[in-house]
Amino acid sequence: MKKKVARVLSMVLVSGMLFSIAACNSEKKSKVVKISEDDPYFTDKTVVLYQPESTSDQVSVTNMIDLGDKFAVMLDIYLSPDDGMMGGAITTYSTDGHVVMESEAILTDNFEEDLESTDMDIDDTDVAANEEGDGDEYIDDESEGELEGELEGELEGELEDEFIDMDEGIYDEGIYDEGYEDEYYDDWSQYQKQILIFFDYDGNKLSEIDMSDKLSDPDAYFMSMTKDGKGNLLLCFQKDEYTEFSYKSSILLKTIDTEGQSVGQDIAIELGEYESAYSVDTDGEGHLIVQKWGERGGMLGIYDESGKLLFDIKPEGEYADFGGIYPINGELYVLLYQSDSMGVYKVDFEAKKLGAEIDASNLIISTPIITDDGVFLNKASGIYTYDLDTGKEEQVMSWNDTDINVAEAVHSSVLPISKDKILISQSYYYGTMSYYGYGAVDTEEEIEPLTLTVLDRAAKNPHAGKTIMTLGGLDIGYDSALTEQILKFNKSDKEFRIEIADYVDRLDASLLMNDIEDSYEKALIDLNQKLYLDIANGDGPDLLYTPYNPANMDRYIAKGLLVDFYELAKDDDSFAKENFLPNILTAFEVDGKLYEMPISFVLSGWSGPERLIGSRTGWTFDEFNQFVDGLPSDTIVFANRTQKTMLSELLSASLGKFLDYEKSQATFSSEDFYSILELAKTLGSPISENEMYDEGNYVDEWELMSKGKLAMSSAYVYSPAAIVDQNSMFAEPVTFVGYPSESKQGLLCSSNGHFSIISTSSNQDGAWRFIKSMIDEDFQNSLAKQGYGIPVRASSFEKHIEEAVKQYEQMYSMYGDMGGYGMGNYELTDEDIELYREIVSNATVREQTDAQIMAIINEEAPAFFTGQKTAQDVAAIIDNRVKTILSERS
Structure with missing residues (x-):
């Protein structure tokens, strides 16, 4: 008994100490860190790989391979007609943009597919x-x-x-x-080319080879390139043959040396009926490894050097597939996707099957780079080596130590030559497209070249003396608009330099290996908790950026961890609330204070035929129930909506009313929550999200809409294009309405990204200076043009509408009355623009979310849905569990 009392007392004392420490940390200011000359830094040299001349050109880097004294880059180039549409002339260019040949277009061989x-x-x-x-x-x-x-x-x-x-x-x-077939294939090179370019390690072009000249069979197309294990390059082509009732493919392998000269005889591999291949690799031990797809899913073909099939590995389970081949240190590992899990396996050549699964989860969530020097990972924070035996990672370099766009680097092809030299190639160019839902080419946008960048470690850091300001969050290293603005700020600001702390790199990869449907949510909860604890303990960033993955900020506010922007800017003449959409800033306020500064936003809710819903913008729960009860008997309220999804949507408008973060209390035991549970049960399907799209479960929404028998659908409003889309899908005028709530609110406002400044930061002035650059006219107008959500600045909102109208008119002039995607064809009218303005102005409530608490609700609610427990019992359990979570957080 004495031991038990002593243990309890010690826990109380420790808890008190932790609370005191956290309280002290919330008051202390963060340490000011300055850059020194000895801090790592990489210079960058950029060269042009390919300069598109047309906005319709499509170029991708399929491979970048180290050859020991130089490296090779393979470009897959598709040159479409100059006008970006069917017909017209095709122009062929060399990689530096000079015209080589022009010819008349021979249009595609599948008419109906082209129509679609x-x-x-x-x-x-x-x-x-x-x-x-x-x-x-x-x-x-x-x-x-x-x-x-x-x-x-x-x-x-x-x-x-x-x-x-x-x-x-x-x-x-x-x-x-x-006779179009002969003409088409004679001119195949005018449509698609593969250009192989050799560079030295400083980025100087050594030679360029048009691989079309190396291919004798015009029916074959390029698939992949790899090393053959003997110092040469192995080029892989595939040829498909179709008959009325069958399909068959073959692979052609061509070997060239590092000067581009052919080596030996070509190898032909005949695949089985209904089999196709999508990559060929070598394991360095004399085997060709072919990733194939057959009638029952993925398979791995093991061939000898002559192309003779040794054996196939067909994983258990229907439609399992291989996601990657990793030849490492003389062994072969593969990434296998199955219906409910994914994992890395070692190939057992003796047993001719996959061996046991190995613990290599980081290979799955990062981009592995396999070189002669080992395995490297390209992550949001930089390049890492990876030890497959121990699972240990070691950073080679940080993207923060460069002056390049981090998001572009993360999405690029990367080839580490050494710890002092890294090669980066942009992965693709797909034209300058608009982002307003129409798929129009932006003819006014400057055509940027596809580039290669050489990073070299410098002797001294040129930014010595600047103060480091850390921007933290999840997935922020993948936001190209943000990282481009950071790059501009770092180059122009004389006092501060922003470094990114992307917590996605701290992900516990084991959380993603099983239970696919909920694993991502659990991983986000884990990461958000790590970020919160770092900030609460005074070890976090200066700024917090929340992108499209929402994080609950109420607990930060309750603990006094965030700065009020209104207070910070009260003496700043460059900031005035009236310059922004007032209702949007108000939606993000808490008790008249603004702790989160939205940069852009989208709106979400429901839509349906005006003849059924009326002209309302919102409704109470009682009004919504009356609407459902009054629908015709042959009309479905929602299609393909699970009970979990329904519950999530209903709570996104009202979760906050059941939570008190300051007092660590939960009040789900209420009539309002019981009503929400009942609605979710009645209107949603009891099956899982994965099962929803199985044959027999999925309902054809298009057919229901075309017959006027679907009452409601999800609505995501990001521009006036959303009005056209919904009218077109329902083939009749549509009403946009918010989720049921006491206040009959309109559509919910969700930020595409918002900033907060940590109250313990010593760099608040610098943080505010950067955030102002994200809400000034220049950046907000760029959002308006690029279509990254709806800008918060009022003048940029007007430009956003102008750009959307211009893009629609361009599409209308190209395709006629094809503005929408559904059964009806609708123009973007003045009435649509006015409705869009009304929808935006009626958005007064932001999305309410807390992933950890929603996970608890989603775990407990099925007991009510299945009739095992009453709503009251479920709500009481949720209250107790949520109170525990809130208490632990405090």
Whole structure:
């Protein structure tokens, strides 16, 4: 008994000490850290890999391989017509942008697929082909309807399985040519090229080879490139053969030396029927490793050097697939995806199967780079070596020690040459597209080149003397708009330099290995807790950035950990609330104080036919229940909505009313929460999110909409395009309405990113200076143009609307009355713009979330949904568990 009392007393004493320490830490100021000349820094040299001339060009870097004294880069280049649409001329360029050849476009061999990909409709086709012409003549208006009818009849009747018999030619935009196949393949290089470029380690181009000249079979297309284990490069091509009832592929392997000269004989590998390949690698032990896909999922083909099949490895489970091949130190490891898990396995060549799973979860969540020197990981914070045996990581360099865009580096192809030299290649160029939902090419946007950057460790850090200001959060190293602004700030500010602390790199990867549906949520909870504890203990960043993954800030506010922006800016003449959308800033206020500064936002709620919902913007729970009870008997309220999703949506508007962070109290035992549980149970499906899309469970929403039998759908409003989309999907005028609430609020406001300044930071002035650069006219106008959500600055909001209208008009001029994606075709009208303004102005409440508490609710609510417990019993359990969590946090 005495021992038990002593143990309890010691726990109380320790708890008191921890509370005192936390309280003291919340008052202390963070240490000021300055950069010294000896701190690491990498210079950067950037060279052009490829300069697109057209906004429709598509270029990707498929491989970057170290060859010992130089390195090779393979570019996969697709040159589409100059106007970005079907037809027109095709221009071929060298990698530096000089015109090589121009030719007439030969259009694709799958007419219906092209119609789908361009949102075209047979009824909207203005021009049809002249069957007896040579492809350059067009029929007159009188015959157009007749020929269109014939064409439509062919597509619906004679041409089964949605393809045109290649022996009968092709109709497309006035072109008909029975011999198009020969012309198409003769000009294949005008559509797609593979350019192999050799560089020295300083980024100087040594040579360039058009690999199209190396390929004798015009039907084959490039797949991948790897080293053959003998100092040469192995180029992998695939050829597909289709018949009416079968499909078969073959692989062609071509070896070249480091000067680009052919070595030995080409190797042909015939795959089985209905098998295709998507990568070929070598293990350094004389084996060719082919990732294949068959009728029952992924498989691994092990071949000898001559291309002879030794054996296939077919993992257990239907539709399992391989996600990566890792030849490391003479052994072969593979990443395997299965229906409910993923893992890394060693290949057992003797047993001809996969061995036991190994603990290599970090290989899965990071981008592995396999070189002769070992395994490297490209993470948000930099480049790391990775020991497969111990799972230990060691940082080679930090992106903070460079003056390059961190987000671009993380998404780039990276090749570590040594700890002092890193090569970075942008991975792709897909044209300058608009982001307003229309897929239009932004013809005014400058065409940037695809580049290669050489990083070299410098003897001295040029930023010595500047104060380090840390920006913390989750996934912030992947936000290109943010990291570009950080780069600009770091170059211009004379006093401060921002460094990123992306907590996503501290992820416990084991949380993601199983229980796929909830694993990501659990991982986010774990990371947010680590970030909160660091800040509460005085060891966190100066600024906190919350991107699209929302974190609950109420607990920070309750503990006095955040700065009030209004107080900070009260003497700053450059900041005035009236320059912003007032209702949006108000939505983020707490008791008249602003602890979170939103940069941009989107709105969420529900939408449905105006004839059913009326002209309302919000409703109470009683009004919503009356609406549901009054629907026609053949009308479904929601389709494909789980009970979990329904519960989450309903609580996103009202979670805060059940929580008191300051007092660590929870009040879910209330009639309001019982009503929410009942609604979620009634309107949602009891199956899981994964099961929802299984055959027999999924309901065709499009069909329901087309028949006017779907009452509600989720609505995400990010620009005026959302109005057109919803009207088009329902094929009738639509009402946008908020989730049920006591205040009958409109759509919820969710930030695309918001900042907070930590109250213990010694760099608050510098932090505010940076945040102001994110809400000034220049940056907010760039958001308006790029489409990264809705800007918070009032003048930029107007530009955002102007840009959306301009992009829509461009699409309308290209494709006609095709603004929407559904059954109806709707223009973007003045009435739509006015409705959009009203929807935005009616948003007065921000999304309320707390991932850890929602996890508890989602664990306990199914007991009510299945009838095992009453709503009162479930709410009482939730209250107790949430109170414990809130007490632990404090």
